[in-house]
Amino acid sequence: MTKNEYKYSDITGKIIGCAMEVHKILGNGFQEVIYQRALANEMRLQNLNFGREIEMQIFYKGEEIGTRRVDFFIENVICLEIKAIAALDNNHLNQAINYLEAFNLEVGL
Secondary structure (H helix, E strand, O other): OOOOOOOHHHHHHHHHHHHHHHHHHHHOOOOHHHHHHHHHHHHHHHHOOOEEEEEEEEEEEEEEEEEEEEEEEEOOOEOOOOOOOOOOOOHHHHHHHHHHHHHHOEEEE
């Protein structure tokens, strides 16, 4: 169930649904790349426009200082980082927040 008051809730709802479908079928225990491939297939089935392992520029005071790869960049508005681990910690949250700030995005999963 998505909440329409959240920005891009229609897209995030589809993405979360895709992730749930992958988890339902594959379960736990695979390497991250296996989940990435399955999620890419599922997002194609759901007609989501995305790029995988997209290299995005990072700027500091208007000057490019490097690049980082985001696992998925979806519909040109949402970055998605996936983790194949038992539990997330603050480092993972910080990575997601840094990506949003560095790439000037409002929504990330």
